[in-house]
Amino acid sequence: MKVGVLALQGDVTEHATVLAGLGAHPVEVRDPADLAGVDALVLPGGESTTMSLLLESSGLHSAVAARLDEGMPAFGTCAGMILLGSEVLDGRRDQRCFGAIDVSVRRNAFGRQLQSFEADLDVAGLEGGPMRAVFIRAPVVERVGEGVEVLASTAVGEVERPVVCRSGPVLVAAFHPELAGDPRLHQLFLSKL
């Protein structure tokens, strides 16, 4: 199975390593031609404002949007979650997103790097106990639309906010499962393909 990893910027190789470890065939996607023959797409962590610009200039924005409309499965972590959502809060004014999953996502919801943290997170549907989650200048979901399943939440100040969500073939996580050596979320994503 060919799984594209959006390779405009960010921690592309970590995702590719996890995917390869699970028996998938990862392919770097930098321009629309790279999308051909890809069964699913992973959108990595990185800087969402940068990726948004590069998606436009490479012609990938409309190409990826068209594939998502056709139901291509997608998995986004951190910046990837911001890109797949339907609304960006605290984004750059010209920042675009795909609206593949109906969630409103706030960037840098926890603050700066000094507020980055790790936590053990219970994710619905994952067996084998909680998952080690690495949150790096992470976003959170502030609004969940209809048909969106919340698989995990964490406290932001006083409020519990969703950090893993799924809607049909689209899965998003606010943290970085690709950095923690735990492949279960990737496995969950691949199992639905």
Added chain:
Amino acid sequence: MKRGLAEMLRGGVIMDVVTAEQAKVAEDAGAVAVMALERVPADIRAEGGVARMSDPALIEAIQEAVTVPVMAKARIGHFAEAQVLEALGVDYVDESEVLTPADFQHHIDKWAFSVPFVCGATNLGEALRRISEGAAMIRSKGEAGTGDVSQAVTHLRSIVGDIRRLTQADGAEVYGWAKSLSAPVELVREVAETGRLPVPLFCAGGIATPADAALVMQLGAEAVFVGSGIFKSGDPSRRARAIVEATTHYRDPQIVAKVSRNLGEPMVGIQVGQMAAEDRLAGRGW
């Protein structure tokens, strides 16, 4: 987690900025992070004097202006400047040879901090010494403020070439490498086994054009720092954007050609080969 932020910056461009307005220009052009400074290296070079940590008010103004990570520089060995930068909430501290060193023997003990550090290196031994002190990212030093990429190329080739050679070493030779690199044997062994540094390797020092960025990325850099090269050029916004594109599409010369057209004047620059040894910054750090 400290290394994690560096992983997120990979494939991106980190730009030196001296005002909140420049920080906005950089963010709008697609910078993955900005480096908040009072003077870019070319001006530090031209004006001389002691170069220190930036005014906290300037750093705060830049933090207010942008949503991407903000880095700032502390002098080599000046842990009190680093403490101030951590208190300001900067996302990364660059313990930098571009500033005047505060300690000629010791670098900062970076394990003592929560904020991650990036340090410069000219060779593999220096890189591993910095990592042993807690650096979460290494960048080539290059020769800052010159617009001459030759030293960045030299340092990158030295680091990447030695990593490649080290992977051929057997168990006994790893000890010999540790001795000749003056680096901890555990880190040397890790590099020998994995074929890469334990932290991301970025490139800095003299990058002024999209093709410069494509060059160092092909040589093994995972992201680039651009200092004076952007805001000392004729059309900073355009050049910044072009370097961002070239860093992503570094293997596609058609795209590098396309974005390199009509960028206006590059920074004038200084040839490193014609500089006096005492004017070179890369020799700072030990």
